[in-house]
Amino acid sequence: MIEVVILDIEGTICPISFVKEGLFPYFLEKLPTYLEKLEYPITKNGTSDVNDIGSEFGSEHTESYEDLLNYITELVKNDVKQPALKTLQGYIWTKGYASHELKAPLYDDAIKFVENTKKSKKIYIYSSGSVKAQKLLFTYVEGKDGQVLDLKPSITDYFDITTSGYKNEAASYRSILASIGYEKNPEAVMFLSDNVHEIKAASEASMQSVVVVRPGNVPLSTDDKETYKTINNFDELGI
Numbered sequence: 001m002i003e004v005v006i007l008d009i010e011g012t013i014c015p016i017s018f019v020k021e022g023l024f025p026y027f028l029e030k031l032p033t034y035l036e037k038l039e040y041p042i043t044k045n046g047t048s049d050v051n052d053i054g055s056e057f058g059s060e061h062t063e064s065y066e067d068l069l070n071y072i073t074e075l076v077k078n079d080v081k082q083p084a085l086k087t088l089q090g091y092i093w094t095k096g097y098a099s100h101e102l103k104a105p106l107y108d109d110a111i112k113f114v115e116n117t118k119k120s121k122k123i124y125i126y127s128s129g130s131v132k133a134q135k136l137l138f139t140y141v142e143g144k145d146g147q148v149l150d151l152k153p154s155i156t157d158y159f160d161i162t163t164s165g166y167k168n169e170a171a172s173y174r175s176i177l178a179s180i181g182y183e184k185n186p187e188a189v190m191f192l193s194d195n196v197h198e199i200k201a202a203s204e205a206s207m208q209s210v211v212v213v214r215p216g217n218v219p220l221s222t223d224d225k226e227t228y229k230t231i232n233n234f235d236e237l238g239i
């Protein structure tokens, strides 16, 4: 029996288009304003959040404003899951969510699933987006008639690539199982994601794993469709 559910975010509970056409462009638009304020070459000084996050991009990219802006822009365009980038994105999105310029358009079935499932199972999140960015997304969910829903109380805890490692490695899922006290009972944990590499890694760690198919996601190969359980909607899970 499933006791714990772990959810991916992008392509699973919200459309990839929200990230690629909403969050990433917002980040790139605001980025120059933040980077312009820093002194180059950047050195970690413990006095400014953005300065110290900036220093994490490494000395080869932080010599000048132009170097850093170009480097970060390339990372975003190639959707590189780089820890410093993910931290900086979470930082910059804070204002966008607080002003309601950004609201997370979660799928209706995902909202219903989270609200109903929290009564009987623990729900965790594991996303490449930073824990800060994940919490923002759950705090500012787009509801009906322009309302904002706060789903954060429904989530037990959050994991990202800095807490647990990269999402296509089985070791990351084993580390999460240990954190939540399920290393001896991994089959009671279900992981849901749009990404087959993540599903493969979670299965290797003996979690029950399900591919979530949504419009705009990377299509599955015939082989993947035969290998993994798939759903189009959380209502199909019946848990």
Ligand SMILES: CSCCC(=O)C(=O)COP(=O)(O)O
Pocket (backbone or CB within 6 Å): 008, 009, 010, 011, 019, 023, 081, 089, 126, 127, 128, 129, 130, 133, 134, 137, 167
């Ligand atoms: C939750 S923050 C926005 C999404 C993001 O930056 C990201 O990398 C999402 O990756 P996921 O692991 O949720 O597919």
Ligand SMILES: [Mg+2]
Pocket (backbone or CB within 6 Å): 008, 009, 010, 011, 012, 193, 194, 195
């Ligand atoms: Mg995803």
